[in-house]
Amino acid sequence: MTTWRRRTVWLAALLLLWTLGACGSPTATTITTATPITLYTCVNDTTIQPVIQKFEAHAGAKVDLFRAPTGQLNARVASDVRSGGLKADVIWACDPLTMQDYVAQGLVGGWTPQTDIPETVRTPDYVGVAFLYMVALTRKSAPAPAAWTELSRAGKVAVPDPNVAASALGALGYFGPDFYADLKDKGAVQVSTPDDVATGVAQGIYDAGMTIANSAYAVQKSGSPVTVSWPKPGAVAIYGPIALSKTTTNSGPAQDFVSYVASRDGQTIVGSSGSYPTLPDVAGPTKPEDAPTVNPDWQSLASQKATLLSDYAKIFGG
Amino acid sequence: MRSGLARSAIALLLACITAVVVVPMLVLLRTSWVEGRGRLAEVITDPDFGSAVANSFGLSVAVTGLAVPVGVAIALALRDPRLPGRDFWRAAVLLPVLVPDFVLAYSWLRAYARAGLSSDAFGFAWPQVQGPVGVTVIVASQAVPLVYLVTVVGLSTRAEPATERAGRASGARPVTVLRTITLPLLGPAIATAAVLIFVLTLGTFAVPQVIGAPAGFSTITTRIYADLALGSDPQSFVDAITLAVLLMVITLIVVTPADRLLGGRLSLSRTSARDSDWGTASRRPRILVPIALALYLIFTCGLPLLALVSAAFTRAVGVAPTPGNWTLDNFLAVLTPRTGEALGRSLLLAVAAGSILLVLGGCTAALSRTRSGRAVSVLVALTLVLPGSVLAIGLLIGYGRWLADTVLIILLAYLGKLWALAHRPVAAAVDRLATAGLQAARASGANLPTALATVVLPLLRPALIAAWALCFLTALHEVTMSSLLYGPGTETLAVVVLNSADLGRIGVAAALSVLVTVVVVVPGGALWMLGRRSRHA
Numbered sequence: 001m002t003t004w005r006r007r008t009v010w011l012a013a014l015l016l017l018w019t020l021g022a023c024g025s026p027t028a029t030t031i032t033t034a035t036p037i038t039l040y041t042c043v044n045d046t047t048i049q050p051v052i053q054k055f056e057a058h059a060g061a062k063v064d065l066f067r068a069p070t071g072q073l074n075a076r077v078a079s080d081v082r083s084g085g086l087k088a089d090v091i092w093a094c095d096p097l098t099m100q101d102y103v104a105q106g107l108v109g110g111w112t113p114q115t116d117i118p119e120t121v122r123t124p125d126y127v128g129v130a131f132l133y134m135v136a137l138t139r140k141s142a143p144a145p146a147a148w149t150e151l152s153r154a155g156k157v158a159v160p161d162p163n164v165a166a167s168a169l170g171a172l173g174y175f176g177p178d179f180y181a182d183l184k185d186k187g188a189v190q191v192s193t194p195d196d197v198a199t200g201v202a203q204g205i206y207d208a209g210m211t212i213a214n215s216a217y218a219v220q221k222s223g224s225p226v227t228v229s230w231p232k233p234g235a236v237a238i239y240g241p242i243a244l245s246k247t248t249t250n251s252g253p254a255q256d257f258v259s260y261v262a263s264r265d266g267q268t269i270v271g272s273s274g275s276y277p278t279l280p281d282v283a284g285p286t287k288p289e290d291a292p293t294v295n296p297d298w299q300s301l302a303s304q305k306a307t308l309l310s311d312y313a314k315i316f317g318g
Numbered sequence: 319m320r321s322g323l324a325r326s327a328i329a330l331l332l333a334c335i336t337a338v339v340v341v342p343m344l345v346l347l348r349t350s351w352v353e354g355r356g357r358l359a360e361v362i363t364d365p366d367f368g369s370a371v372a373n374s375f376g377l378s379v380a381v382t383g384l385a386v387p388v389g390v391a392i393a394l395a396l397r398d399p400r401l402p403g404r405d406f407w408r409a410a411v412l413l414p415v416l417v418p419d420f421v422l423a424y425s426w427l428r429a430y431a432r433a434g435l436s437s438d439a440f441g442f443a444w445p446q447v448q449g450p451v452g453v454t455v456i457v458a459s460q461a462v463p464l465v466y467l468v469t470v471v472g473l474s475t476r477a478e479p480a481t482e483r484a485g486r487a488s489g490a491r492p493v494t495v496l497r498t499i500t501l502p503l504l505g506p507a508i509a510t511a512a513v514l515i516f517v518l519t520l521g522t523f524a525v526p527q528v529i530g531a532p533a534g535f536s537t538i539t540t541r542i543y544a545d546l547a548l549g550s551d552p553q554s555f556v557d558a559i560t561l562a563v564l565l566m567v568i569t570l571i572v573v574t575p576a577d578r579l580l581g582g583r584l585s586l587s588r589t590s591a592r593d594s595d596w597g598t599a600s601r602r603p604r605i606l607v608p609i610a611l612a613l614y615l616i617f618t619c620g621l622p623l624l625a626l627v628s629a630a631f632t633r634a635v636g637v638a639p640t641p642g643n644w645t646l647d648n649f650l651a652v653l654t655p656r657t658g659e660a661l662g663r664s665l666l667l668a669v670a671a672g673s674i675l676l677v678l679g680g681c682t683a684a685l686s687r688t689r690s691g692r693a694v695s696v697l698v699a700l701t702l703v704l705p706g707s708v709l710a711i712g713l714l715i716g717y718g719r720w721l722a723d724t725v726l727i728i729l730l731a732y733l734g735k736l737w738a739l740a741h742r743p744v745a746a747a748v749d750r751l752a753t754a755g756l757q758a759a760r761a762s763g764a765n766l767p768t769a770l771a772t773v774v775l776p777l778l779r780p781a782l783i784a785a786w787a788l789c790f791l792t793a794l795h796e797v798t799m800s801s802l803l804y805g806p807g808t809e810t811l812a813v814v815v816l817n818s819a820d821l822g823r824i825g826v827a828a829a830l831s832v833l834v835t836v837v838v839v840v841p842g843g844a845l846w847m848l849g850r851r852s853r854h855a
Binding site: 036045064068069070071072074075076077079080083097101102105124156158161163164183189191192196199200202204207217223225264285313316 | 358424428431433434448528531532534536544546547548549551552553633634635636637643708710711714715716717718723753799802804806817827
C-alpha cells in the first residue's frame, strides 16, 4: 500500500469515527436552558411523545426519553443500579408490580403530587396516570363472549404470557390458575405478548384471545375483521404508575413533570393520545358506555407472584 | 508472522477483545456469582431449565444437521456457470439475511399458519409451523444463507478445479469426485459453518419466542427473556444473568473441543495454484437442479417474503391483499424525519461495525494457529451465543458510567456480538493460503504490508466481502441490543420503529423490512452491475 493510500484509509477511518461521534450529539433543536429531565418509560410512543411535547412547551424544560418494552426497561434500570445508580429522574411504568419492585429496592418513591386521581390507583410512592384494560378479542365469525367464562366457546383461544407481559400477570392474578387450566383443556394456546394475541386473532390463526384494549382497537380500527368485547365481570384494569427517582439531582423539574402528567391538562393529553386516563372525568380512547372493569388486588398479587407463575407454568409449560 | 505488524495485530486484538468481550463477560460472571450463587443450584435443578437446555441442544443439532447439507448442496449446485438464472439464484438464496429474525418469524406465520397466505391461495395450511418442527425449519432456513456463503468462500479459496477435472478425466463419476476430492477440500469450510450454525442456534431467540411459544416450546434464550421481563424483581434479573452464564459455559464445552478437533484434522495444504475455471461438465446441467432450487426457495423465501410484502402494503392484518385493501400507511409510519436520521445513523453504525470487524476478524484468522488466536476465536463464539440483551447489560454495567446513551456503546455491542461472524468465514479461507506467493513477493523486495495487500488480500477477497456483508446486514437491523443501549439522539432505525409501533403491529415492521431491503439491495445491485460491466469491458 502506498503512503498516500495509507493516509487516505486512515483519514476515512477517522472521518467515520468523527461522524459516528457526531451522531450522538444533540441536534440543533435541543433546549439547553436547564438540565434535562431523564424519563424512563414503557408507555408507547403514541402517548409519550405528545405528553413530552406539551410539557416542554408548558414548562420550558427538556425531557430526555428512554422508551422500551417492560423487559428492556427493567434490564436498563437493573444495569443502572449496578453501574453508579439510577440515571432516570422519573420512571413511568406500565404496571404496579414493576413499580412496587422499584419502590422495594429504594429506587423511587417518597413523593406524589397533588392530584384528583382516585386513591385506588395511588400509594404514598407513586400515582397511576394511565390504564391498560385486558379485553376479549374475537373474529367476526366467532361469538363474542358476554362473560369471560364464555371465551372458549369462540373456538381456538390465545392468551398472553404472564412471564412476559405485566398486563397478562394482572389477568392471571385476577382470574386465578383454574381459569387458565380450563382454557387450556379446551385447546387454548399461550403466545408471547398481548400484541401477538391481537395479530394472531386478526389474521385468523386464533378465533379469540385476551389482549389489551389499545391493541384490540388498533387492529379493529385498521380494518381487521374482529370484535372487541368487555366481558363480565369486567375488563381487567392494569394501571401504569409514575414515580420520582429517590436519587434525582433534578427534583424540581422532575416533580413538575410528574405533577403535569397527573394534572387535568396532562391527563387530557394522555386521553387524546391513545391511552386511558386515570382521572375519571377525562375522555380517553374507545370504551363502551358502562363497560365493566375489575381491579386485581395488586398488593396481594405482589406477594403471590412466584406461586402464581409456578402454578401457571404447570398448565402452559415453562 | 513475527514482525512488528504481527505484534501490532496481537496488541490490537487483545485491546479489542478485552473491551468488547472480556469486560462484559467478567461483569456478567461477577453479577451472577456475587448476587446469584445462592440460587445457582435452584436454577440448575429447576425442571424447566432441564427441558430448556434439552430443547436448545436438540434444536441446535437439528438445525445444524438440516442447514449444513442444504447450504453446501446449494453452493455446489450454483457453482456451474451454465446453470440457467445462476445470478438470480445466488441473490435469492441470500434474501432471508435481509429480514430481521422476528419479522421473518411473523412472515412464516402469515404464510403457512391457519388462515395464512398458503391457506387462502392453495387451501393448504401447515399447523406444525407453530411448534418445535416449525422452529427448526425456520431457523434452518435462516442458517442456510450463512452456510452457503461460507461454502462459497471455501470453494473460491480452497477447491481445486484442476484436480477435479483430472478426476473426471480419469473416469471418476461426479459423485466420486465430490466425495473424494471436493468435500474433503471443503472440510474446514463446512466445519466452520457447522460450528457457527450450532452456536448461532443455541443463541437464537426471536423464532423460538414467536413460533415456539404457542406449543409450550421453551429454550434457554426464551427463559432468559422471561426472567428479564420480570427483571424489576432483582432475583429474576440475576436468574437471567445466571442462565446466560450457563449458556456461555455450555457453548465453551461444545466449541472448544470442536475447534481443536476440526481445526487440526481438517487443515490441508494447497497443492495447486489458484484456479477459478471449473471447466465444463460432460452434460448440460440437469433440469432437476433449477426445479429443486425453485421449490426450496418458494417454500423458504418466496411465500414468507410475499406474505411480508403483502403485510407491508395491506391496510390491516386479516384482510385479503387485494387492490382495494392496498395502502402506503405502513410506509408513511416508517418514513418520517426521525426515521431518516435513524436510518443514517444505522447505516453508519453498520458500515463502521462491518469495517472494524473485518480488520478484527482478519487478524483473528491470521493468528488462528497461535494460542492467543485460538483463545480469541473461542471467546468471540461466547459473545455470539449470548442473547443480545444480556451482552448489552454486561456493557451497560461495565461502561454505563461513561458511555451510557452514546452511539459508541452501541458500536461496542455490535463488535462484541458479531466478531465471530466476521472471523469464521475468513478463518475458513485463510488456512489454505499458499505461502509461496507471499515469500516470492518478500524475496522481490516488497515489505510485508505491500506483500499482504498485493498477494494475500486478492485471494481472500470473497471471504472478506462475505464477512463484511454479514456483519453489515446483521448490524443494520439489529434491535435487541440497541433498544437497551440507545439514548436521546442515538436511536437506530430499528429502535425508532420499535418505539413508534410495538412489534405486534406487523404491518409497520414489515414496511421497515421492505425499506431496509430496498436500501441495501438497490445500491448493492447497482454496484454489482457496474462491477460486471467493468469486468466485461
